[in-house]
Amino acid sequence: MHNVSNGQIALLVATIACFAVATICSLLRLRRDHEGLRVVGKVVAYLGLLSSVGVLIWHSAERGTWIPLGDNFDTLVCLGVLLAGFVLYMQVFRPLRGLEGFLLPIVILLMTAAVVFGRTQPHDYVNTTWSWVHRIAAYGGAVAFAIACAGGLMFLWVSRRLKSARIAGPGPRMGSLERLEHLTLLSVGLGFGLLTIGAITGLARIAETPGDTRLGDQWYLNPKVLLALCVWVVYAVVLHSPINPSFRGRRAAVLSVVGFALMVGTVVAVQFVPSGR
Template identity: 25%
Template sequence: MPIDATLAQFSDWSFRSAFGVYLLAAVFLIAQYATQTVTAAEQKSERHLVAAGKAPVRPTGPGRIEEAPRRPASERYGGMGYALVVLGLLLTVTSIVLRGFATDRFPLGNMYEFVTMATAAATATSIIALRKMRPTLIFVVVPVMILMFLAATVLYADAAPVVPALRSYWLPIHVTIVSIGSGIFLVAGVASLLFLLRMRFPATEDGANTGALARFAQRLPDARTLDRLAYKTTIIGFPLFGAGVILGAIWAEAAWGRFWGWDPKETVSFIAWVVYAAYLHARATSGWRNTRAAWINVAGFVAMLFNLFIINMVVSGLHSYAGLN
């Protein structure tokens, strides 16, 4: 079937525009992260002045208009960064939709399209989950930008029809669920990594942790908040990814006459799913709830990346025909 070159070009432009918007958002989010502790210190100083009865007194009188207090610079930076991340997500979704119309198929037929969908899912998850922790959003935006850069360079594929084996109604069902689950796991993995960093450098009253990395870590949300974020996102991603693996087995039976053949892609996907099951079990087990469970979650995230890049691009298997190799 013919390819609409104009729509395909607009899709690529939308993707590149999304990357540029994310880059600008990263600048504002970094500025917010760098300035938030100064604002906290100023607020602490003001609270001490109020407690001592030395707070500045603003003159009042008839007809005087009180000026509304300005928002701290960190909040303004964060608001602009957050808005740009939302805009970047809209542009990414636009690129996915235009790619689908350009090829007259569901836009998940190769690694470029898969990674685009996964980054959109990760961004959407972070926008919702981190709306009250906007400084932390930068730690999702950066890996999203790295994945988008790889998608646009190493993994890029021109808009084209898929091979006959992929012309199935199972394609949008199976691959969409797996890509969304993978995007959610990205947020969970980042949260666990930040949790481990926060546990390594806890806040201290005497200021013992004064190194650069310690000061960097202490600007993060508290460890308990990061741990709960990792757990909640994994709880959502785990059944989605599991459903994707099961639906893939059903598709394999229809396409190849067997549910499971220990293909490298199937095997590593199953291993990653088991690792995440182990994390959820460890998270609910006394003695494993803190750093041990978090390390298991990080291992699951590493398994996902290994499956996405090493298995798809290096190891030959039955999924090679899908353009995911």
């Protein structure tokens, strides 16, 4: 078990506070686009990203290895850093107003989970190629689905504003429906591919140790496996929405949000459901 010092927890709490302020500024700008709010939100978001990277460096130095995803703390902070980095990258090169207000809360949840679960290891990882590919694909898919969820929520928000004929109000526009749908489908496509790789390599790990799987002999009935299967099916429907007009637009956005909720349920199951023998 890797120790997480009180100093690392304190720095991570400060990181959460920075991202919370950035989120509030972004949400306030949806009502009134003020330059001061934009500057403050941008500054604290960068401070949050820098401090979270500092937490990772500090924790890696104490672990004695720079290989990521070694424990719950490192894994959850890594995911948060990836999401926060994506937000800031988008706002620099492909600005999409309001994106922080929908994605940074997910970053805050990941960082908070790191504080809560940070003093435990998720698994006794097996140092094999299958294990590493499985972990990277699974975590990368989770990041992509979080982005798809944010894109879906923004699509629903913009669609609601358009229908209520309030787009001429004081709030800034958040991008076209076409662009938001493209972001959602692109993220779903990436996440679906990674999830499929993670599922295949996960099955390979089970086959590698027949009769001694952590999920038990009836691993196919384990809640973790069933939830992961539901996530795969939901995103398969979203991924094929371009060839099925009845699932485009609003329905695809709703399904992307539902799929991410199931993904969160899978993560919770990993933490609390017994793993078998």
